[in-house]
Amino acid sequence: MRLIGLAPSIDLRSGWMEVAPGIPYRPRPGSVISGRSETDEYDYHHKHNSAGLRDVEHALIKPEGTFRVLGLGDSFTAGWGAAYEETYLRRAEVALNARGGGHPRIEVVKAGINGYFPQTQRMLLENYGLKYRPDLVVVGFVPNDVLDTWVGIDAVVVSKQGWLTSLDATEMGSLGTWLYVNSHVARIPLSALVRRKRAVFFNRDWATTIYRPDEAAEQAWREVLDEYDRMDRLIRRAGGRLVLFYIPANPPLTAMHEYPERRLAGWAASRNVEFVSALAEMRAAMDDEQLYWKKDGHCTPAGYRVLADVLARELDARGLVP
Numbered sequence: 001m002r003l004i005g006l007a008p009s010i011d012l013r014s015g016w017m018e019v020a021p022g023i024p025y026r027p028r029p030g031s032v033i034s035g036r037s038e039t040d041e042y043d044y045h046h047k048h049n050s051a052g053l054r055d056v057e058h059a060l061i062k063p064e065g066t067f068r069v070l071g072l073g074d075s076f077t078a079g080w081g082a083a084y085e086e087t088y089l090r091r092a093e094v095a096l097n098a099r100g101g102g103h104p105r106i107e108v109v110k111a112g113i114n115g116y117f118p119q120t121q122r123m124l125l126e127n128y129g130l131k132y133r134p135d136l137v138v139v140g141f142v143p144n145d146v147l148d149t150w151v152g153i154d155a156v157v158v159s160k161q162g163w164l165t166s167l168d169a170t171e172m173g174s175l176g177t178w179l180y181v182n183s184h185v186a187r188i189p190l191s192a193l194v195r196r197k198r199a200v201f202f203n204r205d206w207a208t209t210i211y212r213p214d215e216a217a218e219q220a221w222r223e224v225l226d227e228y229d230r231m232d233r234l235i236r237r238a239g240g241r242l243v244l245f246y247i248p249a250n251p252p253l254t255a256m257h258e259y260p261e262r263r264l265a266g267w268a269a270s271r272n273v274e275f276v277s278a279l280a281e282m283r284a285a286m287d288d289e290q291l292y293w294k295k296d297g298h299c300t301p302a303g304y305r306v307l308a309d310v311l312a313r314e315l316d317a318r319g320l321v322p
Contacts, residue, residue: 017158018052022127024120025158026052026113039295042081051128054078054087055110062107062133067322069093069108069315070129072121073140074148076247077112081298087112088299089138091308096321103322109134115156117148118227125231130238136320137235138243138311139228143250143260146210149227150220211256225267232273243320244268245311246277251292253283274320278310 016031027048034045049057062068071077071089079087093108109132111124121139129137148155209217232242246264248257261277268275282291282303291303299307315321 016048019158020052023123024153024156025115026124027054028052037081037293037296039293041293041296042300044080045083046078047084053109053111053113054084058107058109058132060131060133063105065104066107067104067136068132068134069106069321070125070132070134070137071108071110071112071140072116072125072129072137073112073245073247074116074142074145075112075114076142076249076299077110077140078114079110079112079304080114081293081296082301082304086301086304088304088307088311091305092312092315095308095312096316099316106321112140115148117145118224118231119149119153122227122231122234126234130234133238134235134240136241136243136315137231138245138315139231140245140247141260141264142247143210143257146217146220146224146260149223150217208256211259213259221263228267228273229271232271241274241320243274243276243315246275246279247307248277248279248282249292249297251286253279253286274318276311276314278307281306281310 016028016033017025018028020026027046029048029050029052031048031052032046034043036043046054049055051058077087077089079089084090087110089108089110089112093106096106109129111129113120113124116124118139118141125137210220228242228244235242244264244267246261248260250257257279261279265275265277267273285291285302285306289302290300291306292299
C-alpha cells in the first residue's frame with residue numbers, strides 16, 4: 001500500500017540518535033539525516049559533527065584571537081525547518097563577523113538538540129559545553145520548555161535502533177514498535193492508543209496554561225528557573241556570561257506570549273543576567289512574511305532571520321561581544 005501511494009511513508013531517521021555519558025541522548029556523531037518533513041512543508045538535510053551537533057567542527061582549545069559563544073536550545077536552536085546557513089545561530093555568527101572595525105573573530109558553537117529543555121541543556125553545558133571555554137553562553141527559551149520540564153527527562157528515550165521515541169512508544173514492546181514502523185494499518189490503532197494515554201496525562205490545556213500564572217504549571221516554571229540558576233553559576237565560575245534569549249512560538253503572537261517574556265525578564269534582572277526577547281520583532285514581521293511553518297510549528301527561514309537579526313543586534317549593542 002505504501003509503495004503505490006495509498007498509505008503515507010514513515011520517516012524512521014534510523015540510527016541517528018545515541019545515548020551519551022552525562023546527557024540523555026544526542027545525534028550520533030557524524031550522522032546525516034535527510035528527507036521531507038512529516039507535514040510536507042519543507043525538506044531537511046542535517047549533518048552532525050564529531051560532537052553530535054548540527055555544526056561545523058570546533059577545536060576544544062579556543063583559537064587565539066577568538067571570542068567564543070556557545071548556543072544552547074532545542075529544535076528551534078538546531079534550526080529545524082531551515083538549512084544550516086539559515087539557522088539563527090549561524091546567521092548571527094555571520095552578522096557579527098561582518099561588522100566593521102577591528103574586533104576578534106566570533107565563533108558560535110551551535111549546540112541546539114531536538115527535544116532538549118533547561119534540565120538537559122544544563123547537563124549538556126556541564127558535561128560538554130564548558131569544555132569549549134565559551135566567553136558567552138546564549139540559551140534559547142521556547143515556551144514548550146515549561147511543558148517538557150513538567151513531563152520530565154524520562155518522557156523521551158532512545159530505542160535500541162537509535163530512534164528518538166516517547167516513553168509511551170517503548171511501552172508498546174518490540175512487537176508493537178515493529179508493527180508501528182512497518183504497518184500503516186497497525187499504526188492507526190496504535191497511534192490512537194498512545195493519544196488516549198496522553199489525553200489522560202495532559203488533562204489540562206497546556207497550550208495556554210504555560211502562558212499565564214497557573215498552579216499546575218507553577219512548579220514546572222520554578223524548575224525551569226532553577227535550572228537557569230544552575231547554568232548561571234556554572235558559567236560564571238568558568239569566567240563566562242549567560243544570555244537568555246526568548247523565542248516566541250505558537251502563533252499568532254498575542255498578549256498571552258508576554259507572560260513568559262515578563263517572567264524571564266524578571267528572573268534575569270534579579271540575577272544580573274542579560275535577557276533578549278524577539279517577541280516584538282517577530283510580531284512586527286509577521287504582517288509581511290510567514291515566520292512559522294503552519295503545520296510543523298518551527299520557524300521558516302524568514303523567522304530564523306528575524307531571530308538572528310535581534311540576537312546579533314542586541315549582543316553588539318550591549319557590548320556582550322567585542
